[in-house]
Amino acid sequence: MVEEKERWIRAKYEQKLFLVGLPQSDVPLGQQLLRAVVEDDLRLVVVLLAHGTKEEVNETYGDGDGRTALHLSCAMANVVLTQLLIWYGVDVKSRDARAQTPLSYAQRAGSQECVDILIQHGCPVTPTATQHNPNINNNAQCELNRSVSIM
Numbered sequence: 001m002v003e004e005k006e007r008w009i010r011a012k013y014e015q016k017l018f019l020v021g022l023p024q025s026d027v028p029l030g031q032q033l034l035r036a037v038v039e040d041d042l043r044l045v046v047v048l049l050a051h052g053t054k055e056e057v058n059e060t061y062g063d064g065d066g067r068t069a070l071h072l073s074c075a076m077a078n079v080v081l082t083q084l085l086i087w088y089g090v091d092v093k094s095r096d097a098r099a100q101t102p103l104s105y106a107q108r109a110g111s112q113e114c115v116d117i118l119i120q121h122g123c124p125v126t127p128t129a130t131q132h133n134p135n136i137n138n139n140a141q142c143e144l145n146r147s148v149s150i151m
Contacts, residue, residue, distance in 0.1 A: 030059025049088040066096035074102040077111035092123040
């Protein structure tokens with residue numbers, strides 16, 4: 001009985017035999033994840049995270065942008081996606097091309113819940129450039145629009 005349970009657990013968690021298949025796509029998994037976060041497609045995000053490697057779930061936009069799916073979910077003030085991404089290993093300490101952490105995106109979006117989750121999971125708490133420079137646009141919608149235009 002114990003051996004049977006162990007086989008089942010290994011099949012489920014190590015071999016991932018019970019996962020729903022990935023949708024057909026020529027787009028790499030990491031890029032699909034970025035798009036699914038921007039589109040707020042929770043179902044697809046869950047499937048992609050379940051199939052993804054640590055490298056894939058931490059993939060960033062090309063062209064030196066540096067934002068991860070976590071940066072995007074925080075810019076959208078999406079608490080559910082933020083928590084889910086953290087549980088699946090997206091790096092809370094990652095920095096985009098402008099050296100901004102997901103925490104700075106959550107702060108600009110005005111999401112105290114996202115801020116709290118990030119701090120709880122080890123995101124560094126440092127003053128951001130936006131706190132010291134009033135000329136920087138703090139509008140989270142601008143960040144999201146930039147994300148959509150890149151996709």
